[in-house]
Amino acid sequence: YLDHAGSALYAESHIKSVANDLCTNTFSNPHSNSSTSRLCSDIIDQVRYRILQHFGTDSNEYCVIFTSGATGAINLVAESFLWSNVESVAEFVYTEDNHTSVLGMRSLASDRGASRVRCLSHDEAYRLLSRSRGGAGDTPGGCRTSLDGNSLFVYPAQSNFSGLKYPLSWIQKVQSGALDFCSNWYCLLDAASYVSTNRLDLSVYKPDFVCLSFYKLFGYPTGLGALLVRNSSAGLLRKRYYGGGTVLIALSSHMFHVPRPLLHERLEDGTINFLSVIALQHGFNVFEKLVGTMxxxxxxxxxxxxxxxxxxxxxxxxxxxxxxxxxxxxxxxxxxxxxxxxxxxxxxxxxxxxxxxxxxxxxxxxxxxxxxxxxxxxxxxxxxxxxxxxxxxxxxxxxxxxxxxxxxxxxxxxxxxxxxxxxxxxxxxxxxxxxxxxxxxxxxxGSEFVKMDTAQSSRCIYQLFNDRCLPVHTDGELIVDCFDRPSE
Structure with missing residues (x-):
């Protein structure tokens, strides 16, 4: 199995542990107030703590928002990020080496206040961010004294194409104005590929937002990811839609609602995938037992x-x-x-x-x-x-x-x-x-390759070894056979 970057293989002991837990205990909707609901809520809180611990931080520094995956986390930032007012300068900047989920942020950024959207080529990103300090041009160059615009830079910690690990030092450089001095800069780190085989220490590197998918790490559960939000940047996420238990009060007859005070409570619409969250606890236990450290x-x-x-x-x-x-x-x-x-x-x-x-x-x-x-x-x-x-x-x-x-x-x-x-x-x-x-x-x-199509819906690959030929037909089934080499 050589597709770990696509999805990790789940461990048999992980699945058995989850199944035993579900068969032994009863878990119900964490929005209820029953004893089974409180048990579920307590475990979810423990898993949030476990996630932050895995990344070298705690709730004093970061908050865990459960999503459907890394793409869901990226979408949440795109829909919620507070770019600017009408007159301020705000940019959405991303590296060319990025997942399509990041490319999908562009239209939302443009619609919701980003005055400029730009893609940095591989060489351009290294040129701009290899500087020890300062930004493009190293001068504010016409920027107002008051920086009331918010700009966002997005890049992957590791390329899912080549496996290149980008410098995590870029995070602090961008936040310090390495791209320009015309606005307040924030960083979204796509860590989905990186954290599957590497330790991300958020006590050392402090991106404002981190997205990840847990199946890349454990293989199971799928359909569950997280957005890690730095507490100091939480005010930048102003989500318009609300649903489920994300409000303290909502009136059906009037345009009035009050969101819940805790960030994860107001950003996790509806009931989270609580059984999958519980499965994460077993994932961490098994993973640490099998591999030790990242x-x-x-x-x-x-x-x-x-x-x-x-x-x-x-x-x-x-x-x-x-x-x-x-x-x-x-x-x-x-x-x-x-x-x-x-x-x-x-x-x-x-x-x-x-x-x-x-x-x-x-x-x-x-x-x-x-x-x-x-x-x-x-x-x-x-x-x-x-x-x-x-x-x-x-x-x-x-x-x-x-x-x-x-x-x-x-x-x-x-x-x-x-x-x-x-x-x-x-x-x-x-x-x-x-x-x-x-x-x-x-x-x-003396060998040669010949490739031909036997039919429009069928593919036939011939590999000739001197006087013998191995045909491989793929048309709903695979057939392997040998026959004499065809005459010229």
Whole structure:
């Protein structure tokens, strides 16, 4: 299983522990006032504390808002962030390497007060934020003395495309005006990919908002995430909609309501997914028993990624041409800058790309689970594949959309192959992947590859080994057979 960045594998002991708890105890809606409700509420409070403890902080510094996932947390910030009044300066700035959920914030930011929306390229972000102090131009340059606008910067702690770990020092630099001095700057850190294999210490780095999904960490439960809000920035979230138990009073006949005073009480609309929250308690218990510390997980998964990177980089065809093209931002020499991801495409002996759909089909036959495409990160995908905006539009006009198997357009890849490691992976998992690529895609002298479609709805991949041929048909079922090499 090599798709930890997609979702972690849940532990058997975790599921058994949750099932035993649910069968032994009765939990009811925490908005009720029964004994079973109070039991549920008490455990939810304990889980909030456990989450903050896991990230090196407490309720004096941060608040936990339960959401449907990292995307739900991002959406909550987008809909609630207090940008500015009409005359103030407010910007929404994000890095090119970001999840599509962040791109979805742009229209809300523009509609609700952001005077400018801009995307920082990879190089531009490093150039602006590598400075030790000061902002763009290092002068206020026409800004008013009073900073009444609020600006927001969003970036991932770790790229889900390449596994690059971005500097967490950017948080404080942005908050101090590294992008400009014209407004008050706040930071939303997308930690979904990062926290699955790394320790995020909020006692050292203090973003205003942090989004995450718990299935990336434990595998179960799904559909549950959190927005961690720094208490000093809580006043910036002014949600318009309210529902469920988020109010002290609401009148049906008049436009009057009073929100609850605690942040999580007024931002968690309706009844939270309380049984899944209870499952988190068991997730933390099992996780700590199995792996110990996140630092161990970080080093272990980095080591596997580094090993895989080095092995793949050495694979060649019989004619000396490389069999693999790797999409990297580091050379896998430092766990502080590189995470658990290896991203690549495969090449034929003549240098032509092998589509990621072919790789996925062969991996499925070998029972290797991996991910292909752009991983909901169009910016990083475009940069690493050296695609222009017009290229992407051309691919769309040709019929390629997110999540399909149109892996090549005019011979050029529309996506890549990604493998990612979790705490449960071993060196043998990496070796199995490498052996599969070597056996199925690295040709020896006298071998050749032929690819053809047997029908519009069917895909057939032929790998020729001298006088024998292995056909792989994927049309609802997988069939593997051998036959004599066809005549010319």
């Amino acid at each position: 630092d161990k997980v970080s080093m272990h998964t980095f080591g596997l990624a580094r090993y895989t990177f080095k092995k793949l980089s050495r694979l060649h065809h019989f004619n000396g041409n490389p069999a693999v093209i790797l999409y990297v931002d580091t050379q896998y020499d430092d766990p502080n800058t590189q995470g658990n991801v290896v991203n690549f495409n495969l090449l034929r002996p003549n240098g032509d790309y092998i589509g990621y759909a072919e790789v996925l089909h062969l991996a499925n036959l070998r029972n290797i689970q991996l991910r292909t495409g752009c991983f909901c990160n169009p910016g990083a995908c475009r940069r690493h594949l050296s695609l222009s905006v017009e290229d992407l539009k051309s691919h769309f006009r040709a019929g390629h959309v997110c999540g399909d198997d149109r892996d090549l357009v005019n011979g050029k890849p529309t996506g890549t192959v990604r493998v990612s490691f979790g705490y449960y992976n071993t060196k043998s998992d990496a070796d199995r992947l490498i052996a599969t690529i070597k056996d199925c895609f690295c040709t020896q002298e």
